[in-house]
Amino acid sequence: PTPVATPPVAAANRRKFIFLASSLAVIVLAAAGGTLWWFKFRPTPAPPPPPIIEPTPPAPILRTPITQTVEAAAEGGIRDAVERVWSAPGTPRTPVTILVKITPADPGTPKRYAMTDDLIRATSITFPSALKATITDLNFIWYAQEELFSADDPANADRNRFGLAVRLNATTEDGRQALAAWEPTIVADLDPYLRLSRFGISANPEWRDNDYRGVAIRYANFLLPDESIDYAFLPAQNLLLITTSRESMYALVDLVLM
Numbered sequence: 001p002t003p004v005a006t007p008p009v010a011a012a013n014r015r016k017f018i019f020l021a022s023s024l025a026v027i028v029l030a031a032a033g034g035t036l037w038w039f040k041f042r043p044t045p046a047p048p049p050p051p052i053i054e055p056t057p058p059a060p061i062l063r064t065p066i067t068q069t070v071e072a073a074a075e076g077g078i079r080d081a082v083e084r085v086w087s088a089p090g091t092p093r094t095p096v097t098i099l100v101k102i103t104p105a106d107p108g109t110p111k112r113y114a115m116t117d118d119l120i121r122a123t124s125i126t127f128p129s130a131l132k133a134t135i136t137d138l139n140f141i142w143y144a145q146e147e148l149f150s151a152d153d154p155a156n157a158d159r160n161r162f163g164l165a166v167r168l169n170a171t172t173e174d175g176r177q178a179l180a181a182w183e184p185t186i187v188a189d190l191d192p193y194l195r196l197s198r199f200g201i202s203a204n205p206e207w208r209d210n211d212y213r214g215v216a217i218r219y220a221n222f223l224l225p226d227e228s229i230d231y232a233f234l235p236a237q238n239l240l241l242i243t244t245s246r247e248s249m250y251a252l253v254d255l256v257l258m
Contacts, residue, residue, distance in 0.1 A: 055112050060097040061139045061165040061239070062255045067097045068142070073105055078114055078122035082140060086160060086195070090144030095251050097165070098140040126189035131178040136238075137167035140193070143248040149224040150199075162194050163243035163252065172235040179233055179240070183207055183218070187229060194244050199227040210246075215253050219246065 060067050072081040078100050085098055100114035100122075116138040120127070127135065141163035151157035168175060182189070187205060191197050205220030210230075219230040225246035232241045232249065237256055243249040 052107065053110065055101070055110070057099055057101075058113055058137075060099070061137055061167055062095070062097060062141070062252060063258065064095040064097045064141070064255060066091075066094060067099060069099045069101050071101050071103045072114070073103060075102065075114070075118055075122060078102075078118060082123065082193075085142055086162070090142060090160065092144045092146040092159065093247070093251060094144060095163075095248070095255060096142040098142055100140075123193040125193045126185075128178060128182050128185075128189075131168075131170075131175075131182065134168045134170040134175070134178075135166055136169050139165045141165055141243070141248075141252065143243070143245070143251060145226055145245050145247055147226045147245070147247050149226045151226075158198065161244045161248045163241065163248055164190075164193075165252065166240040166242070168233075168238050168240050170235075170238075172233075175233050175235060175240070179218070179231060186231070187220075190229075190242065194229070194242075196222070196229060196244065199223070199244075205229070212250055212253055213257055215257075217249060217253075219249070 057067075057069065068085065070081040070085060072078045081100055082098060085096075090096065100119065101111060102114055102118075103111050114122070116135060119138055119140065143161045143163060145159045145161050148154045148157050148159070170178070184204070187196055187201050191201070199222040201222050205222065207218055207220050210217040210219055215232050215234060217230055217232045219225075219228050221228040228245055230241075230243045230246060230249040232253065233239070234241070234256060239256060241249065241252045241256075243252060
């Protein structure tokens with residue numbers, strides 16, 4: 001018998017069906033593979049690093065003309081950070097508040113400002129327990145001395161004077177009694193920060209009274225007033241000021257009484 005030829009239209013439809021079926025199969029397989037990859041084999045992206053939040057600096061105790069922030073990588077680096085200030089020249093007659101910001105190398109550890117206990121531990125200064133219990137805040141103060149009575153060579157003299165502004169929660173009488181009892185050891189207790197030993201300090205300095213703008217000051221000169229330890233308790237402001245020269249004490253009192 002004579003073979004029946006496939007009509008051209010039927011052949012075209014068949015080819016079209018096969019193409020569509022193959023395309024659909026490819027799409028289904030691709031979708032299945034994509035779904036499998038997405039849910040099982042797709043690598044999980046690393047989470048974005050947490051945003052770096054800068055801590056809010058604490059308000060300085062005194063309204064000094066300059067507030068300088070130094071950075072330390074950890075609590076153990078606070079002293080080195082402060083020593084960088086010790087070795088730098090300052091602007092004469094300009095009190096500076098020093099704040100220390102702890103900036104860890106690990107980005108996951110938040111930055112923060114050093115608190116009172118951090119500063120005391122880092123500099124190895126000592127407060128009598130009765131007085132320390134009343135401390136609510138503490139700032140390091142840096143001052144560049146202009147009066148240099150004791151210097152043989154004023155052009156090359158060390159003008160740096162260091163001090164403390166301390167916020168206390170103490171009654172007038174309790175504060176004065178605690179400070180008077182501290183006088184025999186205050187030089188040795190504060191020397192690690194105030195660096196009084198460079199003045200050739202006496203083991204038993206002679207304490208005297210002074211008055212500046214109505215503020216009672218206790219002081220002991222190591223030679224002349226530009227090398228000394230001075231302290232003033234201002235109960236109305238809950239403040240204890242400690243400096244290492246008469247000039248720097250007067251400058252801090254001026255700030256308080258502005």
